[in-house]
Amino acid sequence: MSENEYLARIKSDPQAAEAYLRRKPAKHRAEMHMLQTAFTALGQPGGTVLDAPCGVGRATIWLAEQGYRATGIDLGEAAVATAQREVRRAAVAATVERRDVFATGYAGRSFDQVLCFRLLHHFAQPELRERLIAEATRVADRHVLISYLSPCSYTTLRRRVRQWVTGKPLKQYPVSESELREVFERHGFAPLLRVPRNRFLHSLQLAVFERAR
Numbered sequence: 477m478s479e480n481e482y483l484a485r486i487k488s489d490p491q492a493a494e495a496y497l498r499r500k501p502a503k504h505r506a507e508m509h510m511l512q513t514a515f516t517a518l519g520q521p522g523g524t525v526l527d528a529p530c531g532v533g534r535a536t537i538w539l540a541e542q543g544y545r546a547t548g549i550d551l552g553e554a555a556v557a558t559a560q561r562e563v564r565r566a567a568v569a570a571t572v573e574r575r576d577v578f579a580t581g582y583a584g585r586s587f588d589q590v591l592c593f594r595l596l597h598h599f600a601q602p603e604l605r606e607r608l609i610a611e612a613t614r615v616a617d618r619h620v621l622i623s624y625l626s627p628c629s630y631t632t633l634r635r636r637v638r639q640w641v642t643g644k645p646l647k648q649y650p651v652s653e654s655e656l657r658e659v660f661e662r663h664g665f666a667p668l669l670r671v672p673r674n675r676f677l678h679s680l681q682l683a684v685f686e687r688a689r
């Protein structure tokens with residue numbers, strides 16, 4: 477991914493941020509349900525959670541509503557402003573700050589959990605994926621929850637065929653579970669669970685890794 481393509485992923489533009497607020501309700505509900513399944517399995521209500529990146533704050537707000545002490549970070553100015561406004565609208569106690577997920581500036585092990593939802597699949601290069609995971613595992617005391625795209629889902633296979641036919645590059649990049657596990661293990665984390673979701677029907681998957689050392 478070129479620098480321009482990468483920067484285009486950052487929600488600095490108010491229209492892009494507002495559009496994300498209007499995500500299809502069924503999709504939004506299904507995604508929050510994935511978070512609910514994972515956080516329920518961890519059974520640590522009330523802990524500190526870093527939502528990185530938070531986009532327009534939907535998971536940050538959901539976490540605060542569930543009783544977690546939630547902090548959302550995002551690099552997009554419009555995303556941060558919209559998330560702060562939505563937090564106020566929802567009347568929940570949550571913090572939203574403008575920070576870079578690759579260099580958050582927090583001290584090591586500052587949060588019980590770090591949630592990294594819907595970002596990893598934007599990075600084509602394994603080095604960028606590893607940098608993201610390195611920072612998440614550095615600031616997480618116990619768990620990192622990370623979403624990724626299944627390499628064998630129907631949508632992924634359709635995108636690969638389209639890429640092959642049209643020659644147009646992919647915009648979203650799946651990752652294998654073995655790559656994820658190896659990277660997390662290099663950073664001292666072991667696989668704990670994967671939210672049950674059919675890998676062939678659903679592209680978006682959510683895995684939880686636990687600090688092992």
Ligand SMILES: C[S@@+](CC[C@H](N)C(=O)[O-])C[C@H]1O[C@@H](n2cnc3c(N)ncnc32)[C@H](O)[C@@H]1O
Binds near residue numbers: 534
């Ligand atoms: C697809 S959105 C997902 C947001 C949120 N997790 C959700 O599911 O609603 C990806 C977000 O990542 C943010 N982003 C991209 N690169 C970033 C970086 N280096 N640091 C912080 N945020 C970043 C973008 O601004 C965008 O808001």
